[in-house]
Amino acid sequence: MSMGKSAPKTKRRRRPGRRKKRGRSRSRFSGRRLALVCSSLFVVAGLIWILWPYYRLAGHFESGSGAEVSRVYGRAPVLARDALAPGGDLSALLLRLGYRPGADSRPLPGAFRTLKDGVEVHLRSIPSAGGWIRPRLVEVTLSGQRVRRLVVDGEESASVFLDPPLLAGFYDDAFEDRSAVALSAMPQQLLRAVLAAEDSTFFDHPGISLVGVVRAAVTNLRRGGVSQGGSTITQQLVKNLYLSSERTWTRKLREGFLALLVEMRHQKPAILEAYLNGIYWGRSGRVNLIGVGSAAQAYFGRAAVELDLAEAALLAGMIRSPGSLDPRRNPEAARSRRDEVLRNMRDLDWVSDQDLADALAAPLVVRPVDPGLRYRGYFVDAVAHEAKDSFGVDVRSGGHVLVTTLAPGAQVAAEEAVADGLARLEEGGADGGLQGILLSVEPETGAVLAYVGGRDYSVSQFDRIRQGRRQPGSAFKPVIFAAAFLSGIATPATLIEDAPISLSSGGENWRPQNSDRRFRGWVTARQVLEQSINVPTVRLGEDLGWDQVVAMARALGIASRLEPLPSLALGAFEVTPAELATVFATFAQGGQRPQVHLVEGVLGQDGVAIDRRRPLTTSRILPPEIAYLVNYQLQGVLERGTGRSARSLAISEPLAGKTGTTNGGRDNWFSGYSPDRATLVWVGYDDNSPSSLSGARAALPIWARFTDETRPPGGYSEFRAPPGIRFVSVDPQSGGRITDLCTEGLSEAFPADAVPTESCYLHGGSSKQASPHTAEEPEPRRQRRSWWKRIFSPRRRSE
Secondary structure, X not given: OOOOOOOOOOOOOOOHHHHHHHHHHHHHHHHHHHHHHHHHHHHHHHHHHHHHHHHHOOOHHHHOOOOOOEEEEOOOOEEEOOXXXXXXXXXXXXXXXXOEOOOOOOOOOOEEEEEOOEEEEEEOOEEEOOEEEOOEEEEEEEEOOEEEEEEEOOEEOOEEEOOOOEEEEEOOOOOEEEOOOOHHHOOHHHHHHHHHHHOOOOOOOOOOOHHHHHHHHHHHHHHOOOOOOOOOHHHHHHHHHHOOOOOOHHHHHHHHHHHHHHHHHOOHHHXXXXXXXXXXXXXXXXXXXXXXXXXXXXXXXXXXXXXXXXXXXXXXXXXXXXXXXXXXXXXXXXXXXXXXXXHHHHHOOOOOHHHHHHHHHOOOOOOOOOOOOOOOHHHHHHHHHXXXXXXXXXXXXXXXXXXXXXXHHHHHHHHHHHHHHHHHHHHOOOOOOOEEEEEEEEOOOXXXXXXXXXXXXXXXXXXXXXXXXXXXXXXXXHXXXXXXXXXXXXXXOOEEEEOOOOEEEOOEEEOOOOOOOOOOEEEEHHHXXXXXXXXXXXXXXXXXXXXXXXXXXXXXXXXXXXXXOHHHHHOOOOEOHHHHHHHHHHHHOOOEEOOOEOEEEEEOOOOOEEOOOOOOOOEEOOOHHHHHHHHHHHHHHHHOOOOHHHHHOOOOOOOEEEEEEOHHHOEEEEEEEEOOEEEEEEEEOOOOOOOOOOHHHHHHHHHHHHHHHOOOOOOOXXXXXXXXXXXXXXXXXXXXEOOOOOOOOEEEEEEHHHOOOOEOHHHOOOOHHHOOOOOOOOHHHHHHHHHHHHHOOHHHHOO
C-alpha cells in the first residue's frame, strides 16, 4: 500500500436528531400562528356579536326606537264673548281637559284658578289648522254661564280656542303610542323621581354600576340563574333599543359592553332623554304607551311638563312593572310604590319634608281609560282618505297632526242613536242585519260634526257614507221644488193636479203611482211636498223640464250619475249620502253651498301646516228668497206632513226636514236641519233587501234622538225670512187668499213679485182656472227664468 495516496473522504452524515428537531420547531410555529389567528377571529367575532346590534340600529338612538304616530284631534271648544260657555260650566270643562285647579297666583300652563267673577287659565300649546298655537294666559269674566269679557295675554279678544280633544292615532301592528318630549320640557321632579326609582348614581357611573353588578351577581348565584339585572338606566336603554328581554348571562355581558359604548359616544342628558322617551309604560285600551309623553297624557290627561311631584313619582314607580303597578287596575300597589319612590327622593335630599308630606297625602287620581273615544273607525278611515286626497299625506307614515271637524259629544250621541235605533227596529219586527248611517254637517262651513258609517266597525269596515250609493227616494223632491220656485213656474200656493198620468220613458209607458194608491185632485205645491205626493211632483218636473232638474241637482252638490228622465222625480238614481247631505246643507245655509269636509288642516312632522291641494270653497246656488221658500215648505213636513211624528219625540223647534223611502222600503231616509246643523240618517240592508220600514218609521226616530241630545245651549237657530219674502194668509186647500168664508188659513211665504192676488176659489173667490197656477204670468217671473238660464247655462255648468 502506497503511503503517498490519501485516504478517501467519507461523507459526513447528518445527525438524524437535528432534522427531527427542526421539523418540531416549524410545527410549533405553525400551531402558534394558527392559535393566534383563531384567537383573533374569535375576538373579532365576539366584538361583532357584541357590537352588531349597535351598528345595525345606530340611528335609533337619535330618532327613538319607533316613529311617532299621526294623531287625530277633534273640534276645539271655543270661548266667545257674549256666548254661553261650552257645556255651561267652564271650570268643569277645564277639569275634563286636564287643567289643574287651585292656583293661588298666576297659573302655569295647564292650570287655572277661580276668580271672583270668572276664571283665569293658562292655556297649553295646541294644534290648529294653521299650525301650533303658543300657550296663552286668558282671563274670562262670566255672568252666570255666559262669557262677558275675554282678555288674552293682556288684550281684549272676541274668542279663544281651548284644547282640541285627542280622538285617535294611526298605529301600526304593534299599536304603540309615542310622543317625544325634550328633556328641557320635563319637570325636575320627574327626572329626580325616575333617578330615585331606577338609578340614583346615573350621573356618576360610566354606564354600568359595579356595586349593582356585584349585588345582582350574588343574588343570581344564590338563585341559580339570572333573576336580577342590576341594570343602570343606560343598560335599560341599550336593552330596549338593541337587545331582547331574555334573562341570560350572555345578554347581560353584551348589555354591559354596549352600555359602555353608548356612554362613550353620547352625553348623559341625551341618554336620559332617549330612555324616558323609549321605555314601555303600560297600556291604554289596546294601545301600548311608549315614553313619558304618552304615559302622562294617558294616565293624567296632561303633558309631561305639567306633572306634579306625586304624579311624577307614580309614573317613575311604574317603570319596574307597568302591568302590575297600573294605578287603574292595582291602585293600592301603585300607591305603595309611589310612596316608596317619594321616600327615596327624600333620602337623597331631593325633596323637602313638606313636599314629601304633601305628595304622600295626595290622592291617587288617574284618568279612566276610554278606548271607544280613542278610535272612531269609520271616521278615522275617512280622515285618512281625505288627508291623502286633499293634502297628499299618508298619515300612516307617522308624525302628522290632523285637525278635524268632529265634535266628540255629537259623535258619541250619533253612535248611540244609530245602534239603539236599529236594535229597536229589530225588536219591533224588522229582520236582523239592518244597517244605518248618520252624517251631521255644519251648514255654514261644511264641517262634519258626527260621522257614523255603519252599525259596527268591528263587524264591517265598509263605509256606507263614503263608499255606498243608494236611491234617495222622496228625499230628492226638494231639488225639483227648488228648481220650480227659481224658474218661477210655481210658488208654494200653486195648484198641481194629482190625477193619473202616463209618460213615455225609455221607450215604454210609465204610470207613476202615489204611495197610498189614491189621487187627490188639485193640491197645492206645499201639500205635495209636505205629504210627499209622487204624481204631482212628476207633473211639476215635466213642466219644468228634466234637464233643468239635473242641472239643479248638480248645482246643489250631486255629482253621481243622473239622467233627465221622469223617474228622477222619485229619486230613482243612486247618490252618496255626502252628496245628499250637501243638498240639505245648502238649503240650510240660505242657498250657499258649502264643501262638506272632515279635515280642517294637517301639520307635518315639523309642525308646519301643509297646504290643501284644493281650497275649501262655498258657492251661491240659490237666492236667499228661493232657499227660504224650500225651508219654509220643509218646516211643514214636521208640522203636518210625513215627519210630524218628530213632534212626539222631543223636537219642538221649527226645524225643517224631509223623509225618503224607496220601493219596498229598501232605502229609508230622513234629513232634518236648522241653520246651524243638517243631519242625514239612512236605514236599510247592505244587500238591498226590501223591508217593511219607511223613512218616518226607521230613520226619523234616530234623527230625532240625536237632534234632541245635541241641542245647542241656546236652542236651534230659526230660519229668518230675507227681505224679499212676503207673507200672505191663504187657504191651505186652494192656495188663494183667504176670504171670510174660509174655515182655516195658513201664513204662506212668497217672493215679493209673486204674491197671489186671487182669493180662495173654494170659498167665494175666482174659479180654479183663474188660480195663480194658470193665470197669465207677470213680467217679474220671466225675469227670474232669465236669471235661472244664466246660472244653469251649458257654459256655466262646464266651468
